[in-house]
Amino acid sequence: MREYQVKELIDRETIERRIAEVAKEIERDYAGKNPIMAVVLKGGFVFAADLLRSIDTPFTVDFIGASSYEGTQSTGDIKITKDLDNPITGRHIILVEDIVDSGLTLYNLGEVLRKRGALSVKIATLLIKKIDRPFPLDVDYFGFEIPDEFVVGWGLDYNERHRGLPFVGYVEFTED
Ligand code: IMP
Numbered sequence: 001m002r003e004y005q006v007k008e009l010i011d012r013e014t015i016e017r018r019i020a021e022v023a024k025e026i027e028r029d030y031a032g033k034n035p036i037m038a039v040v041l042k043g044g045f046v047f048a049a050d051l052l053r054s055i056d057t058p059f060t061v062d063f064i065g066a067s068s069y070e071g072t073q074s075t076g077d078i079k080i081t082k083d084l085d086n087p088i089t090g091r092h093i094i095l096v097e098d099i100v101d102s103g104l105t106l107y108n109l110g111e112v113l114r115k116r117g118a119l120s121v122k123i124a125t126l127l128i129k130k131i132d133r134p135f136p137l138d139v140d141y142f143g144f145e146i147p148d149e150f151v152v153g154w155g156l157d158y159n160e161r162h163r164g165l166p167f168v169g170y171v172e173f174t175e176d
Contacts, residue, residue: 001159002173002174003173003174004158004171004172004173004174005171005172005174006152006153006162006165006169006170006171006172007169007170007172008167008168008169009146009149009151009167009168009169009170010144010146010167010168011167012166012167015050015126015143015144015154015167015168016050018143018144019047019050019051019054019126019143020054022051022124022141022142022143023051023052023054023055024054025141026051026055026094026124026141027054027055027056027057030055030057030059030092030094031057032057033057033092034058034059034060034091034092035059035060035091035092035093035094036059036060036061036062036084036086036088036091036092036093036094037052037059037060037061037062037094037096038062038063038064038084038093038094038095038096038113039061039062039063039064039096040064040065040066040095040096040097040098040105040106040109041063041064041065041081041082042065042155042157042163043097043098043099043155043156043157043163044096044097044098044155045155046098046154046155046163046164047096047097047098047125047126047143047154047155048061048096051096051124052096060086060091062084062085062086063082063084063085064080064082064083064084064095064109065080065081065082066078066079066080066081066105066108066109067079067081067105077108078105078108078109078112080112088113088116088117088118089116089117089118090117090118090119091118091119092118092119092120092122093113093118093120093121093122094121094122094123094124094141095109095110095121095122095123095124096124096125097123097124097125097126098125098126098127098154098155098156099125099126099127099128099129099151099156100123100125100127100128100129100137100139100142101129101131102131102133103133103135103137103139104135106123106125106137107135107137109121110123122138122140122141123137123138123139123140123141123142124140124141124142125139125141125142125143126142126143126144126154126155126168127142127143127144127145127146127151127156127168128142128144128145128146129145129146129147129148130145130146130147130148131148144168146168149170149171150170150171151168151169151170151171152165152168152169152170152171153165153166153167153168153169154166154167154168156168158171
């Protein structure tokens with residue numbers, strides 16, 4: 001594996017403050033609606049833990065795992081690796097994700113859940129990369145917009161490492 005260093009991009013205090021703000025937005029928008037908070041595995045679990053502890057209106061927590069087929073750029077191709085446990089017909093769903101990169105996975109998940117009868121499907125993500133996307137993706141709640149760098153920490157991994165870092169950092173490869 002190539003050598004690399006992790007450099008801090010967003011510190012803990014800034015992340016915690018921002019997540020509390022996003023939580024209040026969701027709390028206001030979903031008061032009395034009892035949404036399903038569908039945490040997208042694996043990376044979404046750390047952001048979800050912070051977010052959900054700051055939302056003071058009832059919700060249901062569930063987990064979903066999905067992957068877009070390797071090498072696809074097109075929409076429509078998705079494999080659900082862990083499905084939601086709750087029936088979703090007539091329910092509002094918020095997909096809780098660590099990062100939106102191409103957005104393909106979330107776009108496809110949204111389509112699948114709407115077809116299954118969800119009343120609404122929205123996205124809450126800690127990070128969103130500032131890139132052009134070839135399809136429309138509405139990201140309703142996000143913590144930070146970041147440059148197109150590979151980032152780790154706060155649930156995000158590089159080859160399954162660094163998910164527990166208490167900050168978001170970018171991976172800088174050292175030249176050899
Ligand atoms: P997308 O479908 O291209 O938006 O990618 C979705 C998934 O790829 C995210 O949920 C992450 O698990 C992973 N991913 C994308 N960018 C990064 C990154 O910079 N660091 C770590 N994981 C990433």
